[in-house]
Amino acid sequence: MNISNPNLNRKALVIFSGGQDSTTCLIQAIAEYGVENVETITFQYGQRHAIELEKARWIANDLGVKQTLIDTSVIKSITHNALMDANADIEQKDGELPNTFVDGRNALFLLYAAIYAKGQGINDIITGDVKLISAAIRIVVMCLSNP
DSSP: OOOOOTTOOOOEEEEOOSSHHHHHHHHHHHHHHOGGGEEEEEEESOOSOTHHHHHHHHHHHHHTOEEEEEEOGGGGGTOOOTTSOTTSOOOOOTTSOOTTOOTTHHHHHHHHHHHHHHHHTOOEEEOOOOSTTHHHHHHHHHHHSOO
């Protein structure tokens, strides 16, 4: 990231699942912004494995950063996939996305993170997304980041 924050006057919000990518982003954000200037936001969207939410809570607590949990499970009413349906078999057909792909999930996370960040006076949103829409998210993050 290499954010210039010499006076520790900028705040960062990390979209945080507790997985490897977002944990790496969180640790780097703490190093560059200072722990007192970093918060996390985690989303409960009806995912199969509640252990993700437990790990995210544990890591945020262990690192001493505030974590906010947002319920976005309404997405289950407009899209279906194996990641949110415990009865569906997980599979991937050749040349297709896996049936665990959640349409619009990362865009929804980014929107809610931006709304939250603005209300909290947080300048920057950090995400560790490396999936299909990562380039689009980076552009949107730059546009939504508070000056």
